[in-house]
Amino acid sequence: MQRRTFIVSTVVATALGATAATAEHSDTGFIVKAGQSRFGETTRLGGISPNDIKISMKDTEEKLSVFEYIGNEKGGPPLHIHPNQDEIFYVIEGDYLFEVDGEKHRLTAGETIFLPRKVPHSFAQLTNKGKMVFFFQPSGQMEDFFRKAGSFPGEPCPQEGAKLFADHDLKVVGPPLAFKQ
Numbered sequence: 356m357q358r359r360t361f362i363v364s365t366v367v368a369t370a371l372g373a374t375a376a377t378a379e380h381s382d383t384g385f386i387v388k389a390g391q392s393r394f395g396e397t398t399r400l401g402g403i404s405p406n407d408i409k410i411s412m413k414d415t416e417e418k419l420s421v422f423e424y425i426g427n428e429k430g431g432p433p434l435h436i437h438p439n440q441d442e443i444f445y446v447i448e449g450d451y452l453f454e455v456d457g458e459k460h461r462l463t464a465g466e467t468i469f470l471p472r473k474v475p476h477s478f479a480q481l482t483n484k485g486k487m488v489f490f491f492q493p494s495g496q497m498e499d500f501f502r503k504a505g506s507f508p509g510e511p512c513p514q515e516g517a518k519l520f521a522d523h524d525l526k527v528v529g530p531p532l533a534f535k536q
Contacts, residue, residue, distance in 0.1 A: 385414075398505035403427045406501050412494030420494040422501065426485035429536065433513075434477040434529030435520055440491045442470040444478070449485025453478045454532055479532040496523040 387393050392407035393414070400406045410421035426449065434454065444453070444467065451462045455476045462468055470476045491497045500523035504511075511519060517527045 396502070398501050400424075400501070400504055401428065401510050402508050406505065408498055408501075409488070412498055415494070417494045418492065420491045420497050422489050422491075422497075424485075424487045424489065426480040426487075427483075429480050429483065429534075431479040431531055432477055433516065433520075433527045433531050434475050436475050436526045436528055437470075437472050437491075437495070437524075438526070439472055439524060440493060440495045440497065441472050442476070443490040443492075444468050444470070445488045447486040447488065449480055449482040449487075451478050451480055451485060451487070452532055452534055459532075475528050477529070477532050479534045481534055499523060500525065 387407075387409050390405075390407075392398070393409060393411045396408065398406045398408075404427045405423075405425045407423045408420065409423050410419060412418075412420050431451075444451075444462070446462045446464055446466050448464055453460045453462060453468050453470075453476065455468070455470055456474045460468060461481075500519065503519055503523070507515070510516075520527045
């Protein structure tokens with residue numbers, strides 16, 4: 356019986372080790388199922404809105420990160436700048452208001468917006484439910500930013516939020532977008 360336990364334990368440990376090694380860099384394609392994150396992480400912004408890593412910086416030598424956001428409440432982040440990342444949003448569901456360098460744009464399902472680095476931008480979800488896929492190129496510290504943001508039980512106070520942004524190479528330059536409830 357001990358020998359069998361040892362063999363089963365060795366097989367399980369080897370399989371887990373192979374999975375962990377694969378998670379560090381992808382030399383082949385992979386699938387991330389609906390409702391899942393690349394590494395099985397659960398990140399909920401504001402405590403209620405899933406923000407899942409779909410393609411990790413670990414897969415792309417830090418050149419790209421892709422996230423899926425399912426918004427369960429109206430609103431969005433403060434006006435901010437990414438000094439080193441371009442950002443792209445593709446709206447799947449809901450209505451969003453984006454501000455890019457002082458110009459406002461309303462986006463709905465099927466529309467895409469490009470937000471270049473060093474340009475102040477923000478967005479607000481206008482509907483009760485929304486869904487977007489968004490990209491950072493290069494990845495920078497965005498995966499860790501969202502992990503930390505997801506550790507707050509709700510929205511952080513403005514001082515905590517500004518510190519979170521600054522700690523991850525982002526700069527808050529204004530309040531969240533105002534919109535009609």
